[in-house]
Amino acid sequence: MLEFLRRNRVILASGSLLLISLLLLSTGARGRQRTDPLTGVVLDGMKPLQRATVASIQAVTGLWRSYVDLVGVKQENAKLRRRIVELEQQAVRLSEVEQTDKRLEELLQMRSMLEGDLLVANIVGRDPMPWFSTLVIDKGEGDGVHRNAAVLSPFGVVGQVMTTGAHAARVLLLTDHNSGIDAVVQRSRARGIVEGGLDGHCVMKYLKRGEDVEVGDRIVTSGLDGIFPKGIMVGEVTRVTRGNRGLLQLADIKPSVPLDRIEEVLVTRGSVQLKELPQVTPTPGQGPGAGR
Amino acid sequence: MHGAILLMTTAVTALLLQTTLLPLTALGRATPDLLLIICVYLGLHHHSVRGAFGAFVLGYLQDMFSGSVVGLNTFAMCLVFTLVYLTSRSLWVDNVLSKIVLVFLASVLKTTAVLVLIAAFMSSAHLWQSVANYLVLEALLAAAVSPAMFAVLAHTQQLAVAEEG
Numbered sequence: 482m483l484e485f486l487r488r489n490r491v492i493l494a495s496g497s498l499l500l501i502s503l504l505l506l507s508t509g510a511r512g513r514q515r516t517d518p519l520t521g522v523v524l525d526g527m528k529p530l531q532r533a534t535v536a537s538i539q540a541v542t543g544l545w546r547s548y549v550d551l552v553g554v555k556q557e558n559a560k561l562r563r564r565i566v567e568l569e570q571q572a573v574r575l576s577e578v579e580q581t582d583k584r585l586e587e588l589l590q591m592r593s594m595l596e597g598d599l600l601v602a603n604i605v606g607r608d609p610m611p612w613f614s615t616l617v618i619d620k621g622e623g624d625g626v627h628r629n630a631a632v633l634s635p636f637g638v639v640g641q642v643m644t645t646g647a648h649a650a651r652v653l654l655l656t657d658h659n660s661g662i663d664a665v666v667q668r669s670r671a672r673g674i675v676e677g678g679l680d681g682h683c684v685m686k687y688l689k690r691g692e693d694v695e696v697g698d699r700i701v702t703s704g705l706d707g708i709f710p711k712g713i714m715v716g717e718v719t720r721v722t723r724g725n726r727g728l729l730q731l732a733d734i735k736p737s738v739p740l741d742r743i744e745e746v747l748v749t750r751g752s753v754q755l756k757e758l759p760q761v762t763p764t765p766g767q768g769p770g771a772g773r
Numbered sequence: 774m775h776g777a778i779l780l781m782t783t784a785v786t787a788l789l790l791q792t793t794l795l796p797l798t799a800l801g802r803a804t805p806d807l808l809l810i811i812c813v814y815l816g817l818h819h820h821s822v823r824g825a826f827g828a829f830v831l832g833y834l835q836d837m838f839s840g841s842v843v844g845l846n847t848f849a850m851c852l853v854f855t856l857v858y859l860t861s862r863s864l865w866v867d868n869v870l871s872k873i874v875l876v877f878l879a880s881v882l883k884t885t886a887v888l889v890l891i892a893a894f895m896s897s898a899h900l901w902q903s904v905a906n907y908l909v910l911e912a913l914l915a916a917a918v919s920p921a922m923f924a925v926l927a928h929t930q931q932l933a934v935a936e937e938g
Binding site for chain 1: 785788789790792793794797820821822824825826828829832834837838842843844845847848851852854855858859890894895
């Protein structure tokens, strides 16, 4: 018997412990024993160890997370900065597109008011000399542009073509001293010649002294020179000069077109007539009076 | 005695890891059962009443720190110890691969025992399903970690033998 017990002590011990476990389980499952005092002691004993372990893990994970976050923040920062630059460039491009769209719409409106063949051209250059007033457009003989063709904008007369190339042309602006446009005072129909003056202004000459011309009067093309269609806006009278003697009077004209800010123009190809007077209102910063 | 203390220390460390670090790295809710690996080690290398009692303590510790009823894991651990003890007496289980397979099977056995006991003693159907879902995954995780655990346990026993010697 003792020998049997000695040889099988491990199996007997295991079996006993299995039975004890079952007993504990059945007691616990019936609800009589939810926690025993030993559990509380062990839990209390393990608490400081668990606390220390958790604190260490949190310190390490916190460090790692901070590092990863920093790296992530740095990368995200760089990415966002690039995105900001892209968006700013896009905003500038969009704004530019909007402005171009607006200008082209005005040109189209102007074109619809004229009968005849017209060509849209872009201004690609300006006169480098301060005492001449010309500009270069990107259309020439090859596109149907001829010498002396009228050049217009939605705000009025720009000038006329003075020289042409195959795909470019030089335009003499109405403010150049070599320019001369046959025009009338819209209100009184007094007729004169608008010539280029100084500082971007024009002068209306050969007005008879008795003609009714006042400051604020609008000057439009007469259509009698065979170049410009009748009724196109030239500018506004800013001063009237009558000498003590003489038969004529002079009127200073401020051009209606902001010549230093236009970017597209209409060039006539052949005879062009106005269907009705242009009713374009200059946008702020672009019309007469802008830049004063 | 020294060996028992070292083994107990290893068990407490394993319990600490199972209650703090391993839940953070769990796959779903599955974590490797480090105490089970210690139990299998006891069944393989400690053919004594102390080994059986050690398995009992391991199971009891697990019950104290989990939400289960006391006795559930205790019974399962004792069962695992007994079967591993009997297997090691009949079969040669000494290379790494066989130990890994043994741990896998022990984990399956333990989880199955727990499921049977839950079905027999408790009316928690959802708990049954929850345990069954992770049966294979937990067994695989335990098997994967077992070589490292066995190496640590073997090292602690060598230390104990060296100090006693």
